[in-house]
Amino acid sequence: MKIGIVCYPTYGGSGIVATELGMAMAKKGHEVHFIAYSQPVKIDFFYAHMNFHQVTVPKYPLFQYEPYELALTSKIVDTVKSFGLELLHVHYAIPHAYAAFNAKQILEEENIFIPIITTLHGTDITLVGNNPLYKPAVTFSINKSDIVTCVSESLKEDTIDFFGIKREILVVPNFIDHSHYDFLEDLCPRYAFANDHEKIVIHVSNFRKVKRIDDIIHIFYNIQKKMPAKLLMVGDGPEKEKAELLCAELGIERKVKFTGKSREVSKLLCLSDLFLLPSEKESFGLSALEAMAAKTPVISSNKGGLPEVNLDGKSGFVCEMGNVDRMTQMALYILGDEAILGRFKKNAYKVSMRFDINKIVPLYEELYQKALKL
Numbered sequence: 545m546k547i548g549i550v551c552y553p554t555y556g557g558s559g560i561v562a563t564e565l566g567m568a569m570a571k572k573g574h575e576v577h578f579i580a581y582s583q584p585v586k587i588d589f590f591y592a593h594m595n596f597h598q599v600t601v602p603k604y605p606l607f608q609y610e611p612y613e614l615a616l617t618s619k620i621v622d623t624v625k626s627f628g629l630e631l632l633h634v635h636y637a638i639p640h641a642y643a644a645f646n647a648k649q650i651l652e653e654e655n656i657f658i659p660i661i662t663t664l665h666g667t668d669i670t671l672v673g674n675n676p677l678y679k680p681a682v683t684f685s686i687n688k689s690d691i692v693t694c695v696s697e698s699l700k701e702d703t704i705d706f707f708g709i710k711r712e713i714l715v716v717p718n719f720i721d722h723s724h725y726d727f728l729e730d731l732c733p734r735y736a737f738a739n740d741h742e743k744i745v746i747h748v749s750n751f752r753k754v755k756r757i758d759d760i761i762h763i764f765y766n767i768q769k770k771m772p773a774k775l776l777m778v779g780d781g782p783e784k785e786k787a788e789l790l791c792a793e794l795g796i797e798r799k800v801k802f803t804g805k806s807r808e809v810s811k812l813l814c815l816s817d818l819f820l821l822p823s824e825k826e827s828f829g830l831s832a833l834e835a836m837a838a839k840t841p842v843i844s845s846n847k848g849g850l851p852e853v854n855l856d857g858k859s860g861f862v863c864e865m866g867n868v869d870r871m872t873q874m875a876l877y878i879l880g881d882e883a884i885l886g887r888f889k890k891n892a893y894k895v896s897m898r899f900d901i902n903k904i905v906p907l908y909e910e911l912y913q914k915a916l917k918l
């Protein structure tokens with residue numbers, strides 16, 4: 545198949561899923577063409593059949609806002625025509641699904657028919673897409689896609705509730721390539737971050753408000769009062785500076801390391817003992833799944849798709865959002881006993897196997913085949 549993938553190229557769940565999926569398809573021998581405003585961060589060109597087409601938006605003094613959708617639409621049209629793409633898989637509704645539909649219309653004028661598969665990832669529905677300023681266009685794009693998928697049951701329900709969508713929406717959960725994690729165990733340099741007797745707690749995100757970064761700092765503050773521990777805060781975003789100030793205020797700045805964005809997330813996860821994700825919203829929680837694949841249990845909130853990924857009492861604990869005391873209590877339970885910690889680590893990995901790349905990618909491949917027959 546000749547597949548076009550439209551995605552955000554940055555660190556962040558939807559871009560990572562799109563890139564891993566594209567690479568998996570290329571590995572299977574399909575021809576894959578990524579279309580984005582810059583090269584997706586995780587892309588690996590050491591596969592045959594991998595291509596990247598950059599969207600650039602020409603500047604003009606008249607434009608207060610540069611028309612990215614227009615440039616993207618034209619790029620999709622050109623790429624489909626030049627490379628004979630057979631289907632488009634767009635990740636994140638805004639503006640990708642809208643641009644893809646316009647490209648499809650333009651191509652139909654030239655008797656080129658191309659199906660669109662749209663995957664909804666979370667904030668395109670629960671935060672941004674829901675804004676009345678975007679809602680009509682998002683609703684239209686979802687209805688006009690040939691196939692629509694969501695990354696969790698919870699996101700499917702939200703999509704139906706928020707947009708009153710009547711069409712079929714399929715759930716294809718996010719996935720993880722365990723081969724990126726399996727060899728790591730012997731390479732985890734714990735000593736770089738903590739002494740032997742200290743536990744390592746970790747959080748990885750884009751440090752946006754929805755992640756409830758303050759809760760993470762307070763949970764860790766409570767943990768380190770009871771046992772020797774360090775906290776790794778991986779990633780960057782708007783709430784990071786505030787979090788650093790809070791650590792200083794609480795007097796724990798020497799126990800908390802802010803690493804910034806990292807290309808070594810899997811290594812950092814595998815040397816850690818516990819992952820915290822107390823988010824206010826999370827359609828799936830790919831970072832929790834990454835932690836579990838690295839044999840790191842998770843304490844998460846109960847929001848969105850998190851309970852579908854982090855199984856309460858097995859891969860970690862699911863607690864009511866905002867309940868810092870309960871999250872602390874469960875963290876101490878897991879970290880306080882080596883045998884319990886060992887059991888949770890093993891189970892976290894086991895649960896993550898449900899989302900193994902080899903189970904999920906064939907579901908997308910089937911959908912692609914179905915789309916080609918439309």
Ligand code: GMT
Nearest residue numbers: 556557558665666667826827828829830
């Ligand atoms: O805010 C983020 O976490 C980034 C965002 C994205 O679109 O890149 O993540 C969303 O998509 C991920 C991949 O499907 C999901 O794992 C995240 O849960 C989801 N984030 C939210 O719903 C807040």
